[in-house]
Amino acid sequence: MADSASDPVALGAEAVVSWACESGLVADSHAQRRLASMRLEVLAGGALPQGDAADVALTAQWAVFICWVDDRIDRRGLGSVPGELERFTAPLRRVLVPDTGMPNAASPQAVVLAGLWERTATGMSARWRERFTADYADFLDACEQEVALRRAGIRLPLAGYLELRRRTITLLPMLDVLERTGHAPLVEDPRVDAPLQDLRRAVADIAGWANDLASVADDQAVGQENLVTLLARRDDCSTDAARLRAAAMIEERRVSLAVTAAALRAEIGLPQDRREELRRYVDLVETFMAATLHWLAVTGRFTCAPEPPGAQREHVPRS
Numbered sequence: 141m142a143d144s145a146s147d148p149v150a151l152g153a154e155a156v157v158s159w160a161c162e163s164g165l166v167a168d169s170h171a172q173r174r175l176a177s178m179r180l181e182v183l184a185g186g187a188l189p190q191g192d193a194a195d196v197a198l199t200a201q202w203a204v205f206i207c208w209v210d211d212r213i214d215r216r217g218l219g220s221v222p223g224e225l226e227r228f229t230a231p232l233r234r235v236l237v238p239d240t241g242m243p244n245a246a247s248p249q250a251v252v253l254a255g256l257w258e259r260t261a262t263g264m265s266a267r268w269r270e271r272f273t274a275d276y277a278d279f280l281d282a283c284e285q286e287v288a289l290r291r292a293g294i295r296l297p298l299a300g301y302l303e304l305r306r307r308t309i310t311l312l313p314m315l316d317v318l319e320r321t322g323h324a325p326l327v328e329d330p331r332v333d334a335p336l337q338d339l340r341r342a343v344a345d346i347a348g349w350a351n352d353l354a355s356v357a358d359d360q361a362v363g364q365e366n367l368v369t370l371l372a373r374r375d376d377c378s379t380d381a382a383r384l385r386a387a388a389m390i391e392e393r394r395v396s397l398a399v400t401a402a403a404l405r406a407e408i409g410l411p412q413d414r415r416e417e418l419r420r421y422v423d424l425v426e427t428f429m430a431a432t433l434h435w436l437a438v439t440g441r442f443t444c445a446p447e448p449p450g451a452q453r454e455h456v457p458r459s
Contacts, residue, residue, distance in 0.1 A: 159201055180204055187322070196321075226284060235253045305352070314428075315343065342396055343429050353386050354436050
């Protein structure tokens with residue numbers, strides 16, 4: 141067995157768990173083991189294979205925050221009581237409003253978000269700040285919508301579910317973060333705006349659907365419908381058959397992403413320097429997509445039995 145002192149992956153895992161403990165996101169040994177099993181250092185390292193240690197670490201910390209908040213909402217039954225989720229999300233929203241300051245008795249999640257935001261937004265453009273804030277606020281809006289639908293017993297048709305899932309996966313805020321840590325800003329130009337948005341939406345769809353494929357058992361255990369269970373219900377088929385249909389949808393979406401990426405790389409309507417920036421961004425997105433799929437294949441996030449609704453209701457995550 142490799143000595144952890146000389147194993148960069150082990151050191152990365154230890155650093156991730158240590159940071160989460162020091163930040164207050166995890167507070168007990170069970171949470172530490174669960175976080176270690178997620179192997180988020182694998183996701184961050186795969187997303188930035190040429191990145192320096194500081195950029196990879198910041199990416200991993202964002203991944204921890206995103207997953208932990210997401211599981212806090214979905215795995216702990218947050219939102220079963222009207223207004224409960226909104227009380228949880230309000231401090232997170234406030235963090236991203238300029239000049240409002242940290243709320244009194246802020247949750248650990250709000251404190252961590254404030255620290256990550258300060259470190260990440262430094263040096264970034266006003267347009268980037270606006271984009272990240274809008275994307276993260278939309279994620280919170282979507283979570284509140286999803287919880288309200290669940291509480292009302294409303295199950296969406298496939299098209300409605302796919303639109304909502306694209307927003308609850310927290311993929312667009314993570315892509316925004318990668319502009320900073322991957323040093324590849326989104327190229328903002330009317331000539332490529334539409335295909336770039338298509339590219340970003342495709343990554344969100346693939347990640348969300350692949351996540352659903354991996355988390356079927358956990359979602360069923362907490363009464364959370366996902367793509368697989370929706371397909372099984374809609375088509376009156378077995379879970380295994382629904383898995384195959386979901387996998388086919390993922391492959392079809394990956395093909396459309398590749399077509400969009402190729403078209404963007406072949407773009408000739410921009411000045412040369414802008415074309416190079418565009419290709420760097422497309423490379424970053426595709427590398428992150430590959431890293432996400434690899435991470436989902438090796439992660440232990442969905443191998444632990446989910447905690448029952450109501451368990452450990454303190455503020456201590458579905459990405």
